[in-house]
Amino acid sequence: MEIDPFVFRLSIFILSIFVGYYVVWSVTPSLHTPLMSVTNAISSVIIVGAIIAALAGNEENVFNEASIFGFLAIILAAVNIFGGFLVTQRMLAMYKKKKK
Amino acid sequence: MISTNLLALFYLISGVLFILALRGLSSPETSRQGNFFGILGMIIAVVVTFLSMGNFSDSFLYVIVFLLIGGSVGAFIAFKIPMTAMPELVAGFHSLVGLAAVFVAISAFLNPEAFNLGILGNIKLASLIEMSIGAAVGAITFSGSIIAFLKLRGIMSGAPITFPGQHVLNLIILISIIVLTYFLCTTQSSGLFWTLIAVSFLVGILLIIPIGGADMPVVISMLNSYSGWAAAGIGFTLENTALIITGALVGSSGAILSYIMCKGMNRSFFSVILGGFGGTDQVSKSNNKEQKPVKSGNSDDAAFLMKNASSVIIVPGYGMAVAQAQHALREMVDTLKKNGIKVSYAIHPVAGRMPGHMNVLLAEANVPYDEVFELEEINNDFANCDVAYVIGANDVTNPVAKTDPQSPIYGMPILDVEKAKSVLFVKRSLSPGYAGVDNDLFYRENTLMLFADAKKMTEDIIKSF
Numbered sequence: 001m002e003i004d005p006f007v008f009r010l011s012i013f014i015l016s017i018f019v020g021y022y023v024v025w026s027v028t029p030s031l032h033t034p035l036m037s038v039t040n041a042i043s044s045v046i047i048v049g050a051i052i053a054a055l056a057g058n059e060e061n062v063f064n065e066a067s068i069f070g071f072l073a074i075i076l077a078a079v080n081i082f083g084g085f086l087v088t089q090r091m092l093a094m095y096k097k098k099k100k
Numbered sequence: 101m102i103s104t105n106l107l108a109l110f111y112l113i114s115g116v117l118f119i120l121a122l123r124g125l126s127s128p129e130t131s132r133q134g135n136f137f138g139i140l141g142m143i144i145a146v147v148v149t150f151l152s153m154g155n156f157s158d159s160f161l162y163v164i165v166f167l168l169i170g171g172s173v174g175a176f177i178a179f180k181i182p183m184t185a186m187p188e189l190v191a192g193f194h195s196l197v198g199l200a201a202v203f204v205a206i207s208a209f210l211n212p213e214a215f216n217l218g219i220l221g222n223i224k225l226a227s228l229i230e231m232s233i234g235a236a237v238g239a240i241t242f243s244g245s246i247i248a249f250l251k252l253r254g255i256m257s258g259a260p261i262t263f264p265g266q267h268v269l270n271l272i273i274l275i276s277i278i279v280l281t282y283f284l285c286t287t288q289s290s291g292l293f294w295t296l297i298a299v300s301f302l303v304g305i306l307l308i309i310p311i312g313g314a315d316m317p318v319v320i321s322m323l324n325s326y327s328g329w330a331a332a333g334i335g336f337t338l339e340n341t342a343l344i345i346t347g348a349l350v351g352s353s354g355a356i357l358s359y360i361m362c363k364g365m366n367r368s369f370f371s372v373i374l375g376g377f378g379g380t381d382q383v384s385k386s387n388n389k390e391q392k393p394v395k396s397g398n399s400d401d402a403a404f405l406m407k408n409a410s411s412v413i414i415v416p417g418y419g420m421a422v423a424q425a426q427h428a429l430r431e432m433v434d435t436l437k438k439n440g441i442k443v444s445y446a447i448h449p450v451a452g453r454m455p456g457h458m459n460v461l462l463a464e465a466n467v468p469y470d471e472v473f474e475l476e477e478i479n480n481d482f483a484n485c486d487v488a489y490v491i492g493a494n495d496v497t498n499p500v501a502k503t504d505p506q507s508p509i510y511g512m513p514i515l516d517v518e519k520a521k522s523v524l525f526v527k528r529s530l531s532p533g534y535a536g537v538d539n540d541l542f543y544r545e546n547t548l549m550l551f552a553d554a555k556k557m558t559e560d561i562i563k564s565f
Contacts, residue, residue, distance in 0.1 A: 013347075027122065030472060032456030033457060033459065034456070035455075036456075038138055039324060040194060040327070043346055045114065045331070045343055046204060046334055047145075047167075049208070049337075050200060053204055054163050054166070055153045063162075065210050066206075077170065077197075080174060080200070083189075085135060086178035087178040089135055090179070091183070091186075095128040
């Protein structure tokens with residue numbers, strides 16, 4: 001019998017939780033704020049779902065009931081992606097070592 | 101058009117790049133490269149999604165336009181936002197992730213064919229469950245983050261809002277979400293789907309209103325975690341590896357931060373979530389205490405003490421952020437260093453309104469990060485330091501946490517400020533901190549209270565030097 005693809009995705013999910021666990025424990029406490037802003041930015045990869053939803057409208061009717069929500073989600077996710085990565089960049093640029 | 105397998109591999113690459121983005125944050129030197137990996141992962145995910153659709157029609161143009169609109173708004177905010185407003189910005193961003201998850205779930209519910217999930221009115225059972233989880237968690241993240249945002253921004257009072265039967269009500273609503281999901285799966289009714297989302301919005305609000313201002317570090321971390329689980333739920337619905345990996349990473353990241361914050365306050369996660377901490381009854385109790393003698397001084401006294409010191413430790417807290425005193429503080433430290441005094445900064449894990457809040461503000465004021473130390477690194481040094489300069493912190497320095505088992509903050513790890521030869525405590529008045537507990541440190545022999553605004557006092561000390 002074949003394995004249900006769901007089981008594969010569940011395996012990826014569980015293993016990623018463990019990867020996340022170990023990676024985040026090694027983040028230095030002084031960078032916890034950038035950690036939050038960058039996780040914010042990457043969780044907006046949800047934009048791929050929004051793009052698929054938005055492009056599902058047909059030729060005559062770009063904005064149908066379902067695709068309009070896709071378009072709205074694109075705006076929200078894009079605010080987050082650009083805002084999240086840029087503000088993280090801005091913060092990280094400020095962390096400097098002592099001048100010797 | 102690229103094949104489904106190739107697409108999945110590219111999403112996997114995105115996922116790995118996101119892991120590297122978080123890995124980079126293990127030190128400030130590698131962090132900028134890490135952020136670059138994150139951006140690269142995002143570009144790959146978006147581009148291959150376009151390629152997989154192969155539909156470069158009018159809709160495609162609109163997608164680009166909407167992406168650019170959102171992108172410019174985001175970029176504008178990122179460049180304009182002052183660093184002191186970081187906590188509310190992060191809360192605001194969380195709410196957007198939550199709402200985006202809700203919208204994608206709605207779209208998938210209304211047009212399941214687009215995602216290969218069956219047809220409207222007959223969506224695959226597993227997909228429907230995943231979709232409901234994604235939508236419900238997304239909605240809770242959205243409304244919860246909005247409340248957190250309003251509290252952090254000061255639009256809504258930071259005081260906890262409690263009413264009788266609150267926890268019972270929350271429990272009933274949470275159970276009703278499960279019941280709704282069950283009936284949604286058996287009937288596929290769109291009415292139930294909308295109700296589920298509406299009820300989840302309500303839960304988000306009810307969950308956050310009883311939680312007070314200084315517990316916000318836990319709330320923000322928790323909402324960070326929720327936004328991850330919402331993304332993962334949608335990832336399962338859309339069978340998208342990048343989303344599943346990212347959701348799991350963000351979910352566990354937020355959970356770890358919540359844990360670290362709770363530990364920093366020696367409170368259980370549940371006691372924070374149930375809320376009501378720092379309420380009025382505790383404050384009134386401490387007001388009944390008899391007046392104890394307090395030594396207070398001015399900027400000249402403070403400057404004199406520091407001049408004669410050979411080492412000074414600065415203890416910043418939320419008050420420094422409110423007074424925007426970080427730049428003045430760094431100038432003062434420059435003056436001290438010029439006089440050959442050794443200066444370091446001590447940061448308590450829950451100082452400020454979000455994890456790492458103080459570190460970002462100090463970095464903004466050009467304080468080198470290797471002069472800034474965490475609680476465990478520096479706590480033993482207080483005994484050997486001449487002056488501790490407490491600016492805007494309160495509860496995290498209260499020795500009562502070590503001595504009085506009756507105190508609400510008993511057992512909380514604190515900075516051993518009282519061991520310093522002299523303590524300079526900048527504060528507007530003798531009012532208790534967030535926990536509503538009188539700070540024993542105010543009445544110690546070696547404490548000199550400096551009653552003033554944090555920024556003004558720091559500037560005056562520079563002048564008196």
